[in-house]
Amino acid sequence: MKELFILVVVTVFTLVTYYLVEPFAHSQMHKHYESEGFAYADLPALTKKGDATRGKDLVMGAGACTGCHGIKVAGMPAPMDAVTAAASYGVNPPDLSNAGSVYDAKFLGNLIKNPAHALMVEHKFDPAKGQMHPMPQFYGAGGDMDQEVADMVAYLQSIAVKGEELTPKMTFELACGRCHAMHYEKWTQIGEKPAFKKKQDELAFDTQVLDYQDSLAKYMGTLPPDLSMYIRSRGAHYIETFVENPQNYLKGTAMPRVGVNAEAAEKVIEHLEDVGDSKRHEREEVGKNVMIYIIIFAIFALLWKKEVWKDLH
Amino acid sequence: MAHFTKATSLHDWLNQRLAVDTLRRVLATEYWIPKNINFLWAMGMVLAITFALLLVSGIFLLMYYQPNVDLAFDSVNYTIMQEVGYGWLWRHVHGVAASVVFLIIYIHMFTGIYYGSYKKGREMIWISGMLLFVAFSAEAFSGYMLPWGQMSYWAGMVITNLFAGGSLHADGLVEWIRGDYVPAQAFLNRFFMLHVLLIPLAIIGLIGLHFGALRIPHVNNQDGEEIDFEAEAAKYKAGDKRSSKVIAFVNDFMSKDMMVVGIYLIFFFYLVFFHYDFAMDPVNFDPANGLKTPTHIYPEWYFLWSYEILRPFSTNVGLIAFAFAQVIFFLLPFLDRSPNAVPASRRGLFKYWFWAMLIDMIILTAMGKVPPVEPFGTIGFYAALTFIGLWIALPFITMFEKKA
Amino acid sequence: MKNSSRRGFMGKAFGAVAGVGAVGALYAMKRSWDPLPSVKAAGFTTLDMSAYKDNELITEKWRGKPIFVLKQTKTMAEKAEANPKDIERLIKVGDSYFMVCIGLCTHLGCIPGYNSDEESFLCACHGGMYDFTGEVTKAPPPRGLDIPPFKVDGNKLVLGEEGPEYKKMKETGVTL
Numbered sequence: 001m002k003e004l005f006i007l008v009v010v011t012v013f014t015l016v017t018y019y020l021v022e023p024f025a026h027s028q029m030h031k032h033y034e035s036e037g038f039a040y041a042d043l044p045a046l047t048k049k050g051d052a053t054r055g056k057d058l059v060m061g062a063g064a065c066t067g068c069h070g071i072k073v074a075g076m077p078a079p080m081d082a083v084t085a086a087a088s089y090g091v092n093p094p095d096l097s098n099a100g101s102v103y104d105a106k107f108l109g110n111l112i113k114n115p116a117h118a119l120m121v122e123h124k125f126d127p128a129k130g131q132m133h134p135m136p137q138f139y140g141a142g143g144d145m146d147q148e149v150a151d152m153v154a155y156l157q158s159i160a161v162k163g164e165e166l167t168p169k170m171t172f173e174l175a176c177g178r179c180h181a182m183h184y185e186k187w188t189q190i191g192e193k194p195a196f197k198k199k200q201d202e203l204a205f206d207t208q209v210l211d212y213q214d215s216l217a218k219y220m221g222t223l224p225p226d227l228s229m230y231i232r233s234r235g236a237h238y239i240e241t242f243v244e245n246p247q248n249y250l251k252g253t254a255m256p257r258v259g260v261n262a263e264a265a266e267k268v269i270e271h272l273e274d275v276g277d278s279k280r281h282e283r284e285e286v287g288k289n290v291m292i293y294i295i296i297f298a299i300f301a302l303l304w305k306k307e308v309w310k311d312l313h
Numbered sequence: 314m315a316h317f318t319k320a321t322s323l324h325d326w327l328n329q330r331l332a333v334d335t336l337r338r339v340l341a342t343e344y345w346i347p348k349n350i351n352f353l354w355a356m357g358m359v360l361a362i363t364f365a366l367l368l369v370s371g372i373f374l375l376m377y378y379q380p381n382v383d384l385a386f387d388s389v390n391y392t393i394m395q396e397v398g399y400g401w402l403w404r405h406v407h408g409v410a411a412s413v414v415f416l417i418i419y420i421h422m423f424t425g426i427y428y429g430s431y432k433k434g435r436e437m438i439w440i441s442g443m444l445l446f447v448a449f450s451a452e453a454f455s456g457y458m459l460p461w462g463q464m465s466y467w468a469g470m471v472i473t474n475l476f477a478g479g480s481l482h483a484d485g486l487v488e489w490i491r492g493d494y495v496p497a498q499a500f501l502n503r504f505f506m507l508h509v510l511l512i513p514l515a516i517i518g519l520i521g522l523h524f525g526a527l528r529i530p531h532v533n534n535q536d537g538e539e540i541d542f543e544a545e546a547a548k549y550k551a552g553d554k555r556s557s558k559v560i561a562f563v564n565d566f567m568s569k570d571m572m573v574v575g576i577y578l579i580f581f582f583y584l585v586f587f588h589y590d591f592a593m594d595p596v597n598f599d600p601a602n603g604l605k606t607p608t609h610i611y612p613e614w615y616f617l618w619s620y621e622i623l624r625p626f627s628t629n630v631g632l633i634a635f636a637f638a639q640v641i642f643f644l645l646p647f648l649d650r651s652p653n654a655v656p657a658s659r660r661g662l663f664k665y666w667f668w669a670m671l672i673d674m675i676i677l678t679a680m681g682k683v684p685p686v687e688p689f690g691t692i693g694f695y696a697a698l699t700f701i702g703l704w705i706a707l708p709f710i711t712m713f714e715k716k717a
Numbered sequence: 718m719k720n721s722s723r724r725g726f727m728g729k730a731f732g733a734v735a736g737v738g739a740v741g742a743l744y745a746m747k748r749s750w751d752p753l754p755s756v757k758a759a760g761f762t763t764l765d766m767s768a769y770k771d772n773e774l775i776t777e778k779w780r781g782k783p784i785f786v787l788k789q790t791k792t793m794a795e796k797a798e799a800n801p802k803d804i805e806r807l808i809k810v811g812d813s814y815f816m817v818c819i820g821l822c823t824h825l826g827c828i829p830g831y832n833s834d835e836e837s838f839l840c841a842c843h844g845g846m847y848d849f850t851g852e853v854t855k856a857p858p859p860r861g862l863d864i865p866p867f868k869v870d871g872n873k874l875v876l877g878e879e880g881p882e883y884k885k886m887k888e889t890g891v892t893l
Contacts, residue, residue: 003351010353010420013675020679021614022591028683029609184391225599229390233598276598279394279401286402287586294582298575301568308568311554312348467827480859482893493756495781503750604776604783606828628824628859 033241033248038262043110043118048147050154058152062141063112065096065152073097073159082178082190086212089134090219092178092190100157101166102174107259108156109149112138119256120247168271171264175243176227179216181209184228185275189216220254231276236269243268341563345546347534348560354532355573356421362574363414363581364516370407371509373400378459380505382498385461386600402585405593409585411453412592415615417577418446426645427667429537429654434530436646441523443643448516453613455508461501462597463607469496469504471610479629495603537655609684617681618674622701624685625694634697641704648704651711662710666703673699761877763870764817766810772849774831776820779865779876783820783828785851788813793836793849803850805891806861808882810869817874818851818862829862838862864892 059065060076068085070078072095078085082092099108110118115135116125125133141148160166172182178189186193188209196202217223230239241248243265246255260268273280320326327333346354377397379388393400422442425431431439454472458465473496477487492499531542540558549557560566584592591614596607612620623635641648653660657667673696680693762779769775769788777784789797789807794814797803807814820828822840829838829847837854838847846855851862868880879887886892 006351006353013671014416017614017675017678018591020675021617021682025611025679025682028689184387184395229598229600232390233595235595276390283401283405283586287582290582290586291579294575294578298572298579301571301575305568305572308564312560312565313555471827488752489750492750492752493781494752494760497756497781499753499756603781604778604828610827624857627857631857 031249033245035237035241036244038104038244038260038265040104040107040110040259043106045106046109046146046150046153048144048150050147050150050152050157052151052154052158054148055151055153055155055158058141058148059096059155063138063148063152068093068135070095071097071159083208083212083215086189086215086219091134091216092212093135094174094178096156098160098166098170098174100153100155100160101162102160102171102261102264103259104261105153105157107257107261108153111135111259112149112152113145118259120245121254121256123252124254166264166267168267168274171260171267172271175258175260175264175268179220179224180227182227182275189213222254224255227272227275229276231269231272236273239269239272240265342561343546343550344562345542345549345559346532346562346566347538347540348558349534349536349538350532351535352569352573353420353424355570356417356424358567358570359417359574359577360414360421361520362577363410363417364520366406366410366581367414368513370403370410373403374407375509380459380502382461382501382601385459385501389460390598405585405589408593409581409589411456412613412615413581413584414449415453415613418449419615422446422642423667423671426670427657428533428535429649429656429660430533431646432649432654433652435526435533435654437526438523438530439646440643441519441526445516445519445523446642447639448512448519450616452508452512452516453615455504455512457597457613458496458501458504459508460597461601463599463601463605464594464597464610466496466601466603467606467610468612469500472612473500475623475632475635479632496601533654535656537653611682614678614682617679618677618700621677621681621693622697624681625690625697634701637701637704645707648707649711650708651714653714653716661714663714666707666710669699670703673703761875764874764876765872766813766815766874767872769815772833772836774833777876779819782865784865784876785816785818785820785831785862787816787831787849789816789849797850802852803848805886805889806850806852806864808864808867808869808874810874811872815874816850817864817867817876819865820862822858823853823860823863824858860893861891 056074059071060074065071066076066079068079068089070076074097078093078095080088085092103111107118114137116122116133119133121133125131138149139145161170173187177187181188190209190212193205193209196205213223234242238249243258243260245257246253247257317329320329324333374389374393377388377392377400379385379392389404393404395401425439425442454468458469469491473487473490476490477483488494491497492503531540534540538558542559545557545559549559549561554560594613596609599607611617619635619638622638623631625631626634649663651660651663657664676692676696677700680689680696683689685693760780762777762784764777764786766786766788769786771788771790772793773788775786777786794807797807797814806816808817809815822829822845824840824845827840829840829845831838836849838851840846840858845853845858847858847862848854851864853859853861864883864886865876866879867883868875868878869882870880
């Protein structure tokens with residue numbers, strides 16, 4: 001079968017070319033990191049079992065969390081609005097209502113003890129040079145510090161919504177949305193942009209966003225990018241491994257380690273897909289049907305050819 | 314004025330005015346194709362189908378695309394990809410077809426080179442085909458600008474800079490092409506015009522010329538055999554289809570074309586739905602930013618070989634080598650001095666020339682994409698020298714070729 | 718016979734007239750591709766040179782192009798003085814030396830990145846390198862980073878205007 005042999009030759013050359021310009025070239029261009037499964041192996045584990053009741057007293061009292069953070073589920077509003085907070089701290093401190101289910105427990109514990117270390121931004125915040133992280137370290141409330149940290153983490157976990165109740169959108173907003181806008185779903189760093197009746201109100205809102213972004217850009221060195229199309233421009237694997245350890249890919253970046261747990265990471269990815277690749281289910285569904293159709297098309301074409309060429313050979 | 318009679322049917326009515334029967338005979342049922350061919354002869358039809366897919370998908374993209382630097386990116390990635398019903402389908406079809414069309418063009422070209430289908434009266438087929446290649450390249454490049462992503466912007470920047478001509482430093486020409494100091498609104502708008510009007514018009518005209526050029530010399534066959542088309546056609550019409558060396562374009566050739574098209578479309582739609590990243594570079598899903606170059610800038614895969622001929626040399630030499638690579642394929646019918654129009658396998662040294670050229674171009678393609686570090690820089694340099702050397706050697710090795 | 722040769726002449730004359738029209742139309746088309754006056758006119762950027770910090774690369778924008786401004790440290794200025802090719806590329810404003818360059822690689826227009834520890838630029842596209850004055854140190858770039866037309870105005874630098882220092886640079890071939 002000479003024709004089959006020709007087909008093999010054409011296919012081999014095509015595949016070799018494909019291999020060289022796609023998998024091979026990309027392996028040479030980009031470093032590849034495997035996910036560590038959001039284990040945060042470099043951080044020491046929480047050794048004590050936390051108690052949520054004691055934790056509540058610490059969070060509201062000696063821990064001084066509510067000096068900067070709101071906890072809406074516990075009836076504590078944020079002490080400042082987002083724009084003012086960003087002017088003071090560089091970025092709006094998150095509401096802690098759902099921190100317990102979005103962030104990894106071990107990460108939260110380490111964050112309370114030493115934020116710059118847990119967030120992997122020590123190159124930016126060196127106390128020796130007078131560069132203090134806006135979130136102060138917790139030096140203990142007089143008792144066993146490890147116990148106190150575990151208590152606070154236990155409290156945050158106890159108040160957070162879990163499982164299905166924590167939607168992908170909520171997860172994204174807490175984990176990413178205070179630095180990153182996503183204009184394909186009208187998300188700004190200070191919240192979703194509402195529909196305004198009056199142009200003045202809309203301009204006032206936009207001004208607030210711009211003020212917030214100015215503070216943020218000063219704090220981060222540059223305005224963090226809009227994430228609307230990141231699921232297509234970076235892909236799920238890159239995003240997952242990047243938020244686990246941004247320094248791997250971008251040495252010296254101001255982007256902190258996010259500290260989400262594996263489940264929250266999945267939800268963030270799902271939300272990015274909902275915004276940047278919302279037709280993916282339709283694409284797969286239609287794709288399957290078109291493939292079935294086109295195979296039938298090819299079979300009929302083959303049968304027609306056989307019929308016509310019966311007389312020619 | 315010709316004499317018209319009352320029509321007996323719609324067919325007759327049309328026949329009196331448009332001679333549809335004659336047209337059908339001349340263009341289809343009595344347009345003779347050699348029987349001794351393989352599936353590579355269907356690549357022309359595969360290209361026609363792919364061009365049709367590009368045209369149809371392009372029409373629907375045009376309905377929502379906004380050629381404005383502030384709106385273009387979102388009109389593609391939000392409006393078309395996520396709001397317009399099946400807009401994502403048109404875009405995936407358009408993007409994948411734009412890439413795959415070059416794969417088929419290259420297969421079509423190398424088929425022509427292998428079987429010597431550019432000689433003995435078929436020179437105009439080759440030249441019109443090369444003009445189509447250039448037109449498709451311009452179409453692909455201008456289309457790549459339109460989503461106004463990072464790769465659009467930086468490819469536009471780098472490629473238009475080539476027109477400065479290195480040491481000639483013709484910045485005025487570059488700014489004239491762009492309509493601005495950098496790619497901006499004027500640039501996007503004029504490339505939009507080129508992509509949706511001027512170049513497609515040229516392509517359609519050139520396709521007509523390419524088909525027309527086939528008419529007199531006829532399609533080549535697998536053995537380069539000279540066929541007496543009139544005698545063979547007479548045999549066919551007399552009913553001796555089996556021993557005739559020709560077949561009719563419709564249905565004989567068409568049915569085989571459609572079989573190949575069917576198999577090709579399985580491959581094509583698999584790419585459209587499940588494997589599109591190679592044709593829709595992820596980097597281009599970042600909006601254009603004139604103050605931030607992407608880490609790696611590379612053209613789409615089908616331009617890589619000529620890009621790599623530019624890259625390993627200093628600017629001026631590189632530009633000359635690049636210009637050489639752009640025009641040299643046009644001259645193939647004249648650089649090949651051998652009168653043998655037979656497959657490369659029966660042509661002495663040319664056989665090795667063919668495979669060396671193919672492999673060298675694949676190496677250039679690969680080296681054009683990887684970062685310019687060692688050993689890739691050196692490999693690319695020697696592959697570029699080999700490319701030039703092979704073309705210089707071509708007239709000599711074919712001059713002494715024995716009559717096959 | 719006479720008639721037909723006359724037709725031949727008139728045919729050629731008609732062709733020539735048509736040709737003149739075609740050339741005129743081509744000229745109009747060429748002009749339509751020219752950059753607009755508004756594009757050409759927008760193009761003066763004033764930089765306050767007292768705001769820059771030593772050895773910290775700042776990217777400004779001029780005519781849509783990135784402009785690198787790098788204030789030289791004392792040691793950098795001394796190193797540059799030892800090398801005539803370097804020092805003549807620098808712009809003196811007040812007591813300080815500045816590198817002010819168009820931040821596009823002279824090879825094919827990518828934006829080189831600055832490494833402040835090594836005091837050098839690397840273009841990631843094709844591996845070209847420049848030193849801290851923008852002079853090329855590694856091919857393929859054919860020359861150092863281009864210097865935009867500038868005029869020193871006290872503590873300020875106006876980009877887009879040609880001052881005497883810039884004209885001198887052009888004459889001596891420091892920049893194109």
